[in-house]
Amino acid sequence: MRDHFQLMADYNRWMNGNLHRAAAALPADALDAPRGAFFGSILGTLNHLVVADTVWLKRFGGEGRDAHWTALQAVAGMPMPPALDARPCADLAQWWDTRRQLDAVIVEWIGQLADADLDQVLQYRNMRGDVQRRRLSHLLLHLFNHQAHHRGQTTTLFSQCGVDVGVTDLLVRLPAIE
Known part of the structure; x- marks a missing residue:
């Protein structure tokens, strides 16, 4: 199963690069314009992915686990986002910069x-502070599914702006077997 998560980490980093290229094609005001999306704008949605990934990586590295999983030490000093709609990245x-750092941590970890x-x-605490207990493999499924869900929303927002993100299918990242 580990190889599936390695594939998803690679896909995640690749897709975030595609989103960055699409975002770079738009002026800053277009990225932050209200678009009726759950997190408001393209930049708001991209920020939500940074927030969620930061929260999860900090949870994964909690309670001394970062000593075993050294890649997670890179997020230990990051502040815990106060809310899922926080905007840690102004532009x-x-x-x-933040996205590349998080993606590198995910791939390495x-x-x-x-x-x-x-x-x-x-065991971790959710955003309300309630204690939760879940299997790591299930949490990883959630992490990668959550990213794909909101990237899908973002690609729709780009499309509405006339920007083609390109191929988004995981299939293009699957190794061919000959």
Whole structure:
């Protein structure tokens, strides 16, 4: 199963690069214009993905686990976002710097996981402070599914602006078997 998560981490980084290229084709005011999306604008939605990934990576590295998974130490000093609609990145350049850092952590951390790690039950607190316990493999499914969900919303917003993000299918990242 670990190889599936490595594939998803690679796909995640690749797709975020595609979103950055699409965003760079628009002026800053178009990125922040209200578009009726759940997080308001393109930049608002991109910020939500940064927020959610930061929250999850900090949870994954919590309670001393970052000593075992050294890649997660890179997010230990980041502040915990106060809300899911927080805007830690004021502009595209800041978003891209943060996004590349988070994607590098995700790829490196997934590469550090052992098969046995995926069965671990992690305890963490949700945004309301309630204690939760879930299997790591299930949380990783959520992490990658959540990213795909909001990237899909973002590609629609780009399309409405006349910007083609290009191919978004995971299929293009799957290794061919000969």
